[in-house]
Amino acid sequence: MRVKRNPSISNISPRYLFPEIQQQTHTFLQRHPQADLIDLGIGDTTLPLPSFVAQKMSEKAASLATTAGYQGYGPPQGSPELQKKIAEQLYHGCVDPEEIFISDGAKCDIGRLHYLFGPDTAIAVQDPAYPVYGETYLLSGKSLPIDLMPCLPENDFFPTLPPAADIIYFCSPNNPTGIAATKKQLEELIAFARDHDILIIFDAAYSCFIQDPQLPQSIYEIEEARHVAIEVGSFSKIAGFTGLRLGWTVVPKELRFHDGTPVAQDWKRIVSTCFNGASLLSQSGGIAVLEDHAFLEIQQLTDYYLKNGMLLKKAFCALGFETYGGENAPYVWVKLPEKTSWQGFHAFLEKTRIVSVPGSGFGPAGEGFLRFSSFANRSAVEKAVERLKSFSL
Ligand code: PLP
Numbered sequence: 001m002r003v004k005r006n007p008s009i010s011n012i013s014p015r016y017l018f019p020e021i022q023q024q025t026h027t028f029l030q031r032h033p034q035a036d037l038i039d040l041g042i043g044d045t046t047l048p049l050p051s052f053v054a055q056k057m058s059e060k061a062a063s064l065a066t067t068a069g070y071q072g073y074g075p076p077q078g079s080p081e082l083q084k085k086i087a088e089q090l091y092h093g094c095v096d097p098e099e100i101f102i103s104d105g106a107k108c109d110i111g112r113l114h115y116l117f118g119p120d121t122a123i124a125v126q127d128p129a130y131p132v133y134g135e136t137y138l139l140s141g142k143s144l145p146i147d148l149m150p151c152l153p154e155n156d157f158f159p160t161l162p163p164a165a166d167i168i169y170f171c172s173p174n175n176p177t178g179i180a181a182t183k184k185q186l187e188e189l190i191a192f193a194r195d196h197d198i199l200i201i202f203d204a205a206y207s208c209f210i211q212d213p214q215l216p217q218s219i220y221e222i223e224e225a226r227h228v229a230i231e232v233g234s235f236s237k238i239a240g241f242t243g244l245r246l247g248w249t250v251v252p253k254e255l256r257f258h259d260g261t262p263v264a265q266d267w268k269r270i271v272s273t274c275f276n277g278a279s280l281l282s283q284s285g286g287i288a289v290l291e292d293h294a295f296l297e298i299q300q301l302t303d304y305y306l307k308n309g310m311l312l313k314k315a316f317c318a319l320g321f322e323t324y325g326g327e328n329a330p331y332v333w334v335k336l337p338e339k340t341s342w343q344g345f346h347a348f349l350e351k352t353r354i355v356s357v358p359g360s361g362f363g364p365a366g367e368g369f370l371r372f373s374s375f376a377n378r379s380a381v382e383k384a385v386e387r388l389k390s391f392s393l
Pocket of ligand 1: 107175
């Protein structure tokens with residue numbers, strides 16, 4: 001056909017990280033068809049949905065099959081009831097419901113946010129980071145070099161902030177390192193953004209895993225953040241909605257572009273232009289998750305995964321590995337002595353049948369690390385811990 005390919009596609013790696021891992025695992029299984037693999041790789045949730053959430057969604061589905069209960073398109077910005085619940089339960093009133101835009105997931109909004117920004121917008125991302133920030137930037141046709149901000153044990157995983165970037169992406173707790181930024185670090189980030197007149201896109205997809213009350217769960221816990229930060233959130237990891245799809249983005253009223261246009265005004269326009277709101281069923285599930293009694297029950301899911309993380313972390317420490325994360329996040333970040341990430345990936349696969357994620361897939365500063373996910377069933381984690389006892393690189 002005469003249609004030309006989007007040239008930006010060739011600016012990103014031909015394969016996303018997780019299909020690459022699946023391919024490597026598949027090749028291994030062809031050589032060892034009997035291998036009993038333990039998947040601590042892709043960070044997908046494994047516990048079933050709480051039954052009251054499923055119940056609420058099935059009630060909603062049944063009402064859609066009645067004349068009185070049928071609903072078509074909802075408001076593009078999402079259900080006002082859900083906006084209100086998020087504002088109350090997750091932001092304790094420091095964000096207004098109308099500043100919350102309900103989405104079909106954080107990843108989708110991270111992609112759509114690029115519509116907001118001009119072609120010469122320069123971005124900086126943590127290194128290592130969730131690859132979606134940089135890849136969607138490139139896919140959107142913007143092509144300035146991406147500033148990588150190394151986050152390593154040597155700098156307490158808090159980078160030197162680059163003055164040249166217009167937007168800094170910051171994820172806390174971070175995927176893949178599992179490190180949650182301290183209040184002081186986030187104050188530094190916000191002060192930097194204020195001083196340099198730049199925007200922060202704060203990814204709080206894992207905020208519900210933060211246990212230490214001293215660590216902020218939202219960027220809006222930091223004074224002045226409303227003037228410089230957009231926050232992206234998700235029900236995926238809070239409540240096992242990875243398949244259902246539900247998230248949100250907070251765009252505070254104070255945020256303005258260089259020419260004075262309110263950012264929320266443009267975001268509203270974009271959301272109603274290329275998205276028509278999240279599924280009514282997912283939103284009814286989201287409302288159920290945030291009911292007072294339910295929210296406590298939901299925290300049991302988080303606790304379960306965190307216990308997995310502690311078991312894994314202990315096992316790696318007993319083997320003498322330097323390990324990070326796993327306490328306020330569902331990922332354990334393991335340093336490999338004198339091995340590349342892919343060498344480590346294959347060593348663990350061959351010797352323990354455990355699937356991990358090579359740190360180098362998240363950026364050059366991830367080289368020499370592996371990420372192990374806590375999103376597994378306890379029996380699988382216990383089996384992994386047993387196998388690790390006799391492991392050596
Ligand atoms: N942000 C980070 C840092 C993630 O690791 C993920 C998923 O793994 C997402 C966002 C995507 O969340 P969602 O399922 O809401 O699209």
